[in-house]
Amino acid sequence: MQVYERRLENIEELLAELVLLAEENAVLIVEGKRDIQALNRLGVKGHFEIATQRSLSNFCESIARLNEKVIILTDWDRRGNLLMLKMTKHFQSFGITPNTLLRERLMSIVQKEIKDVESLHTFVVKLRQATGHSTSEDGFVNEIR
Template sequence: MSAHLRDEERKKEVEELIGELSEQNLKIPIIVEGGKDIRALRKLGFSGRIIKINRGVTLMCFAEMVAKECKEVILLTDWDKKGCLLADELSKLFDSLGVKYNLAYRQALIRLLRQEIKDIESLYTYFEKIEDE
């Protein structure tokens, strides 16, 4: 299989994944690390609730605030060391608080884009780049 064909297949898979994630976001809030992540998702057409991890409180307080409002969330932290630690810690906290969480989209993005980008804020730029190809 040629590299170009693999790139085309990956591009299609990423587009489908983002479309599915955007659809899920209409019902389930997405948790991201920062404001740039929110802006990137909005530029990609996400219109559901997106919650930024609140840096002014402990992660436990943040998780408790989310648990009061949400029964289910999608965790979409970056795939750098900090993002991995946040995903792991929030998973444990949400488990203890009875909040259902989804890591599947994050894991799929890591699998597909690890070589291309390392964070959520780069998703929009990635899509601009592949649109031009």
């Protein structure tokens, strides 16, 4: 039970960081619409961009012109890892170092239980149920008594 509590706590902290960065106009890069929906359901709202809709070079260049805060949240499967590496190189060529640390932390928290961002909401709900926490409609965590 303590393992689940710790994992939930770590994910909640990470989500809170994402919310703050999104409020500071960071661009959150994901692979698809379902990733955006999952993050929205977890309370993360902001400027999302989908990396798989046009050429990577043009995609990164257009974001680099607009913003210096870039967070890459691709899946942690083979395709997502390659995409993250390629985008990191492109952004660095435009003088931007994207934040990939949040993605790495997320990967270490969920370990091998899920492999993509779109499964994150379901995973968090299961963790909350396993630890005796629930989520109210406004997204806040309430302890079940």
